[in-house]
Amino acid sequence: MGLKDDLDRFREVGEQRREDLKEFIQYGELGRSGADEVKIPIKIVDLPSFEYDQRDQGGVGQGDADVGDPVGQPQPQPGEGEDGDPGEEGGEHEYYEMDPEEFAEELDEELGLDLEPKGKRVIEEKEGPFTDVTRSGPDSTLDFERMFKEGLKRKLSMDFDEEFLREVLKIDGWGPRKAFEWARGESLPVSMAWLDDAYDEIPRDERTKWESFEAVEENVDRETVTEKIRCEGIKHVPFRREDERYRHPEIIEEKEKNVVVVNIRDVSGSMREKKRELVERVFTPLDWYLTGKYDNAVFIYIAHDADAWEVERQEFFGIRSGGGTKISSAYELAAELLESYPFSEWNRYVFAAGDSENSSNDTEERVIPMMEQIPANLHAYVETQPTGTAINATHAEEVESHFGGSDDVAVAYVTGPEDVTDAIYTILSTEGDSDE
Amino acid sequence: MSNPDRIEKQRIADDLQEHVAEARNLAEKFGLSPYEVNYWVVDYDEMNELIAYGGFQHRYPHWRWGMQYDRQQKQGQYSGGKAFEIVNNDDPAHAFLQESNTLADQKAVITHVEAHSDFFANNDWFQLFAEGTPNAAAMLERHARAISEYMQDPEIERAAVEKWIDNVLTLEDNIDQHRPYQAISSVVDDPEELDPDDLADRLGDLELSEEVREEVFDEEWLDALEGDEPSATFPEEPQKDVIAFLRTHGKQYDDEAEKAVEMEPWQRDLLDMMREEAYYFAPQKMTKIMNEGWASIWESRMMTDEGFAGDDEFLNYADHMAAVLGSPGLNPYSLGKELWQYVENTTNRREVLDKLLRVEGITWRNLKDSVDFAQVRDLLQPPPALDSIDADSLEALAELPDEYLDNEALDRALAGEVDVATYPWKVLSYEGMCRRHYSLVRRPHRGFVGRVSQSELERIGRYLFDDQVYDTVEAAIDDVDYAAGWDRMREVRRSHNDVTFVDEFLSQEFIDENEYFTYEYSQATGQYRVASQDADDVKKKLLLQFTNFGKPTIAVYDGNYNNRNELLLGHEYNGVMLDVRQAKQTLERVFELWGRPVNLLTVVKEVSDHDREVARRRNREPEPAEQGRLIRYDGEKFEEQDVPWEDVEHLAADDVDYDTKPEDWLA
Structure with a gap:
């Protein structure tokens, strides 16, 4: 027992939060998280209690403001736990912070997904280990060990037992020529010139010291080069320029797992609050998931009514406009924007969401052909219809019946928060099929 | 703990000894009467543990402490490992000083803690638990031991104990915090023990102020106790203490038998313990703004105004205060401090106006035109000898009226036995301190008297009798009671909680000065928006939160x-x-x-x-x-x-x- 134990228990208990992830996606406050950090309230750590509905409660803030100004996220309120206060009973709003990688792993586990992102674009000059060598380079990368070995090898191959050869020259009647021939026969690396010089140095009276080769062999010990090095040490290793090798890093051709995600949202008049919120609930976790799965993720946000325009992420879920709906406008813009992200180098996802309302024949005549033409890992359409299907809202159905069973087009229907995780599963598992 | 560690802590403790003693003397000079405080010097890790455990050394095993510890450590990495005050509500109180803090920080903690201890000792809401002597550390340690034993009991699954604790914790605020704590056994098992007459006597012993007694222990409540017989439909009145009700009438659900069965003894025991802890911590939760504000305002008086922070420590201290009070949002330290300051200023102003309205020829209608507020301020200034005290000014000080002086200390100071350069306040009486620290002449509040509204003047002046007492403004100011502000603050500190405190003292003047506003969620725009800057509205929202x-x-x-x-x-x-x-x-x-x-x-x-x-x-x-x-x-x-x-x-x-x-x- 003791705090260490409590800490271990906390970690264990925190682990059990998994069931929570679904609930968080369906009902949690997504807005507290940023693009790089997912803040998930930990259910079991955030013990429930009877509390006010946060929105209905409102609050008090401090600062220069006029009535009607938006205040963003609620400011911290008194009683929400100052840190280190006496007797304070702990955090009421505890968040488990995940990075998108962790989120993706958790979601994989939670929903049983296994999306393996494909590496596509080659990013060059990624330095691997210093295993390649070259003949020139900075001194600091000189492979001295190798040079020494080469030198040693050379010495070994060039060296010979000089003393013995001198004795050989003293055999009566041999002389340099005969000795050279013998050495050749023995494969000794000695030159004629060396023998001539050595012979000159031998005093005349000694040039007939031995009667025969046998006599030399009998009286003089031959010493191999290795023995010689062993007892005399290496006096000199002949380093040659040609032995110099410089190490340099291996260039690994790294393929980056990169992805471009296009989020398309219908912002026309019919997209009311609940529909809008459902889109956010589907898209935001998808964004996190793909951010977590890929090394590099780029997001494009397109809002459309009868026309389409690109927006920033912060605006994306808040926009409302009047006007009709023409979904193909968004796909046209998507195709144009995606030109900067060639499919050969980028994984591509194109997600669209709306209430399935579209101008007549637009789906069949324009959207479906565009979806076929824009190469992507996955196209998805998410229909958000809290009240069930409206009569003219047939976009999702048309797309589904056209592409039915395809492994790169997914259609999901969301009527309430409880459908959100199923929709995410439908979308993310569709692509998983394609490789199999 | 290794020996060098112990020696180091001992050395720090020795160094702090004098500061602790003098902080207590100073607090008493200011009119506070804290519980004794035992100070402990702890290292960084021990401090983090204490924080995780809510300020105590032993708590029952629970993952929640681990979570707080984890968070504390992570925060420590960002905040440079500085942890400030921890003080327990107990008699004597216990407070902890982190050894790595600077001396300025230690002094700030000590002065802050003394004021908290005063609050624990004197606020009535703290008397509702164990009549103000909770023996908290011992109680919590007892619970820790009992719950550990249950967890180690081979007959009981540890996970089941933990889950049971979690279950009760979800209801920890569902108690009747306005009633005095009573153990369930005495409420339920021995009905005869709860004799209403007895209880009325015991309540008399609590020495609660009349206001609190009226609010809490009304006749209705005592009557209700009297008629507390078992009946077919229960409870007769809605019962706010949900934990007590479940403890008495609840069962557990047996998964195998698929029905409710009686609770195990350990389950009841746990409910009792958790409920007792909930009641123990309730007063602190009910008085957070007041208590933090109280501690902050006296800390600042002692540290800054009385120079308890040495000259060289002052900057360090000012930084610390700026960080504590300046954190964004609505911060209990600054809201509390501002409200207390407001209590002091308004009481003092009322006292001054009360005197001015008794000057011949001055009425609430003409006061603002006929009184020269700059002159009033000059008259209210403390005598120079009182304002700055050093060894050379002691003679001048001795000339002042006796009521301002602690004559015995002054004699010793004149004999060179009191270090007046360091502790100038030692030679003053409480009245002298009141005069020296009089709020209305301090720089930030100088315009406060003149800013009085016509309606407040009317309120004070309309029913004033004896309104022709003084001939001149000088004579009137001469009669001002400089202790009025502090006396009132101590009254408020006795009987209020955050709800009544905010309700009574948050004024439009205060809201405007501090730029508070309310915000509401707008369904139409899907955003929170500023809704109102009206004092009544801000007050409403704050009250909802308290x-x-x-x-x-x-x-x-x-x-x-x-x-x-x-x-x-x-x-x-x-x-x-x-x-x-x-x-x-x-x-x-x-x-x-x-x-x-x-x-x-x-x-x-x-x-x-x-x-x-x-x-x-x-x-x-x-x-x-x-x-x-x-x-x-x-x-x-x-x-x-x-x-x-x-x-x-x-x-x-x-x-x-x-x-x-x-x-x-x-x-």
Whole structure:
């Protein structure tokens, strides 16, 4: 027992939060998280209690403001736990912070997904280990060990037992020529010139010291080069320029797992609050998931009514406009924007969401052909219809019946928060099929 | 702890000895009467542990402490490992000083702690638990030991104990914090022990102020106790202490038998212990603003105004204060401090005006025109000898009226036995301190008297008798009671809690000065928006956050609901709806403690998409429909059904309105 134990228990208990992830996606406050950090309230750590509905409660803030100004996220309120206060009973709003990688792993586990992102674009000059060598380079990368070995090898191959050869020259009647021939026969690396010089140095009276080769062999010990090095040490290793090798890093051709995600949202008049919120609930976790799965993720946000325009992420879920709906406008813009992200180098996802309302024949005549033409890992359409299907809202159905069973087009229907995780599963598992 | 560590801590403790003793002397000079405080020097890790454990050394095993420890450590990495005051409500109180803190920080902690200790000792709400002598450390250690033993008991699964604790913790705020704590056994098992006459006597012994006694122990309550006989439908009155009710009448659900069975003794024991802890911590939660403000204001008086922080430490201290008070949002330290300052200033101003209105020829109608406020301020200035005291000014000081002086200390100072350069306040009496620190002449409050509103003047002046007492303004000011502000502060500190404190002292003047506003969620725009800067509105919103720990009031309405032994909880609806999803999660826990189906009657507010749309088009807020709702959980599934308004009417308060949205908000 003791705090260490409590800490271990906390970690264990925190682990059990998994069931929570679904609930968080369906009902949690997504807005507290940023693009790089997912803040998930930990259910079991955030013990429930009877509390006010946060929105209905409102609050008090401090600062220069006029009535009607938006205040963003609620400011911290008194009683929400100052840190280190006496007797304070702990955090009421505890968040488990995940990075998108962790989120993706958790979601994989939670929903049983296994999306393996494909590496596509080659990013060059990624330095691997210093295993390649070259003949020139900075001194600091000189492979001295190798040079020494080469030198040693050379010495070994060039060296010979000089003393013995001198004795050989003293055999009566041999002389340099005969000795050279013998050495050749023995494969000794000695030159004629060396023998001539050595012979000159031998005093005349000694040039007939031995009667025969046998006599030399009998009286003089031959010493191999290795023995010689062993007892005399290496006096000199002949380093040659040609032995110099410089190490340099291996260039690994790294393929980056990169992805471009296009989020398309219908912002026309019919997209009311609940529909809008459902889109956010589907898209935001998808964004996190793909951010977590890929090394590099780029997001494009397109809002459309009868026309389409690109927006920033912060605006994306808040926009409302009047006007009709023409979904193909968004796909046209998507195709144009995606030109900067060639499919050969980028994984591509194109997600669209709306209430399935579209101008007549637009789906069949324009959207479906565009979806076929824009190469992507996955196209998805998410229909958000809290009240069930409206009569003219047939976009999702048309797309589904056209592409039915395809492994790169997914259609999901969301009527309430409880459908959100199923929709995410439908979308993310569709692509998983394609490789199999 | 290794020996060098011990020696180091001992050395620090020795160094702090004098500061601790002098901080106490100074606090008493200011009129405070704290509990004794035992100070402990601890290292960084020990400090983090203490913080995790809510300020104590031993708590029952629970993952929550681990979570707090984890968070504390992570925060430590950012905040440079500085942890400030920890002080326990106990007699004597215990406080902890971190050895790595600078001396300026240690002094700040000590002065702050002395003021907290004064608050614990003198605020009536703290007397509701164990009559103000909680023996908290011993109690918590006892609980820790008992719960550890249950966890180690081979007959009991550790996980089951933990889960049971979690279940009770969800209800830790569902107690009756305005009543004195009583152990369940004395309430239930031995009904005769709770003799109302006895209790009335015991309440008399508590020495509570009349206000609190009236609010808490009304006749009705004593009568209710008297008539507390078992009856067919129970409880007779809605019972706010939900934990006590479950402890007495609850069962556990046996999964194998698929029915409710009696609780195990350890389960009851746990409920008792958790409930006792909830009651122990309740007063601190009820007086957070007051208590932190109280500690901050006296800390600042001692550290800055009386130079308890040495000259070289002052900058360090000022930084610390700026960080504590300047944190964003609504911060209990600064709100509390500002409100206390306001109490002091308004009381002093009222005293001055009361005297001025008794000058011949001055009435509430003409005061602002006929009085020269600069002259008044000059008259209120303390004598120079009182303002700056050093060894050379002692002779001049001795000339002042006796009431300002601690003559005995002054004699010793004149003899060179008191270090007046370091402790100038030692030679003063309480009256002298009041004069020296008089709030209305201090730089930030100089215009305060002159800013009085005509309506306040009228309030003071209208029913004033004896209004021709003084001939001149000088004579009137000469009679001013300089202790009025501090005397009033101590009265307020005795009887108020955060709700009454904010209710009484938050004024429009205060809101304007500090730029407070309310915000509300706008259904039409899907955003929070500033709703009002009106004092009444800000006050309303603040009160919502302080009343009942800022949580909705839930009470047991029936323990035999529908004659089927089901539990009926009622949400006393004040216009703000419940977080329904969380309420349902809580009901799941309540089921574990009741063993049978549980019901919650509440009121929800609904806005249809259509109404929202219409409102948006008209640039207005939609008017939500209030609907009675019964939520039932039977251990497996929830049933929710709308009920007619008559069924929830008794729960709805019609005299409160926490909504601060203006009519033409979005136009």
